[in-house]
Amino acid sequence: MLFVTIYTTQFLVTASMGVIFAYLADLQDRYGLSHLELGMVAAAGFVAGLLAQLLLSPLVDRGHHRLVAWISVTAAVFGAFGFVFAEETWSLVTSRALAGLSFGLFGLVARKALIGRDISGSGAKVGGLLSCAVAGFISGPAIGAALSGISFEAPFLLTGTLMLLLGPVAAVLISKSPIAAASVDYSDLGNLLRRPRVQAAICVHVGIWGLIGIFDATVDRYLTDVGLSSGELAVGLLIIGIPLMALPPYTGALAERLGGGRVGVPALLLFVPAVLLYGWIGGLASFIAVGLAEAVTESYGVMGAQVLVLEATGAEQAAMGTGVLEAVGLLVAAGAAFGGPPLYGQLGPRWLFGGWAVACLILAVIAMLRLKAVKIPPKVITQSH
Known part of the structure; x- marks a missing residue:
């Protein structure tokens, strides 16, 4: 019951984020937003998730997961319904920020509840959560395309209503879950950031989340300019999302068995050519081909980074460790989402994606x-170093 409810709620949380992803170009045209204003809307979700994870992750490790779970599901409901009534830039930004707040916090408490008191087997559990998150994100545009004929607001009404029904159930179950609590405070964040494994994981996460920010803010505009319709974009996203829906439980288990660094870092190297090729998309077929290659390497990279952090933190500081990882990634994604549209308008897709490939x-x-600074081989996840 716990796993099914958490995974389903994670699907809905990210579906709410995914719906607006496919509507960014429509938002710009509907409300006459400039590239800068569009970047603000796209970045708001990442900024909110970043701040929430940095500020509240220590509370989860201290045992206050009930409070954080309720904040998350409440923000998801208001974020979805907010787009039904939003008309001005500030209200669009606020609604996007609430959706991002929910996205950041729900993943935090969900991972803590799934890991419980024993970190063994967490690679597959956290991988399953990522699979559901990706499934929700790429289903969002399909939901939007399917209901757009009814009204612009219909997809947001649907996701908000479903979250209103299921979110409280998830919050109650998470609240009752046994977790490994520890006396941590904000000073422990600095200690985590000084650990080589955490630093390596952050490098991998930054590379991946930077692309996510650029992708989130520009690809709808980019592919619309190329000539793809909203329906074609939704189909393309569904197809390229298959590896990220199917692989994370297995890539997480592999990273747990071999060591997070031995999976995550090679994956980031293989990620580079896929990022570069995103700048050369000419239609639906090339978008799908490049997207599939990128999604496979991303599934290995994300889970390698997650396991690297769990190797360093153990179950007791899992929320804070993964929260720091996600927060840094979200910070980069926010910057990339904010700067992506203006850079796309000035430089074009080849320079934009090519530049990020070099960064990766x-x-x-x-x-x-x-x-190389880690003296103990990163082999067994059940040990905390």
């Missing part, structure tokens, strides 16, 4: 150098 290559090298 540099990050992979830094991650390898940091892992």
Whole structure:
């Protein structure tokens, strides 16, 4: 019951984020938003998730997961319904921020509840959560396309209503879940950031989440300019999302068995050419081909980074460790989402994605150098170093 409810709620939380993803170009045209205003809307969700994770992750590790779970599901409901009534830039930004707040916090408490008191097997559990998150995100545009004929507001009414029904159930179950609590405070965040494994994981996560920010803020505009319809975009997203829906439980288990660094860093290196090729998309077929390659490497990279952090934190500080990882990723994604549309307008897709490919290559090298500082081989996840 716990696993099914958490996974389903995670699907809905990210579906709410995914609906607006496919509507960014429509929002710009509907409300006459500038590229800068569009970047503000796209970035707001990442900024809200970042701040929430940094501020509240220690509370989860201290045992206050009930409070955080309720904040998350409440924000999801108001974020979805907010787009039904939003008309001005500030209200669009606020609604997007509430959706991002829910996205950041629900993943935090969900991982803590799934891991429980024993970190063993967490790679597959956290991988399953990622699979549901991706399924929700890529289903959002399909939901939007299917209901757009009814009205612009219909997809948001649907996701908000479903979250209103299921969210409280998830919050109650999470509240009752046994967790490994620890006496941590904000000073422990600095200690975590000084650990080589955490630094290597952050490098991998930054590379991946930077692309997510750019992708989130520009691809709808980019593919609309190329000539794809909203329906074609939704189909493309569904197809390229298949690896990220299917692989994370297995890539997480592999990272747990081999060590997070041995999976995450090579994945980031293989991620580079896919990022570069995103700038050369000419239609639906090339979008799907490049997207599939990127999604496979992303599934290995994200789970390698997650396991690297769990190797360093153990179950007791899992929320804070993964929260720091996600927060840094969200910070980069927010910057990329904010700067992506203006850079796309000025430089075009080839320079935009090509530049980030170079950044990912540099990050992979830094991650390898940091892992050399780890004296104990990163082999067994059940140990905390």
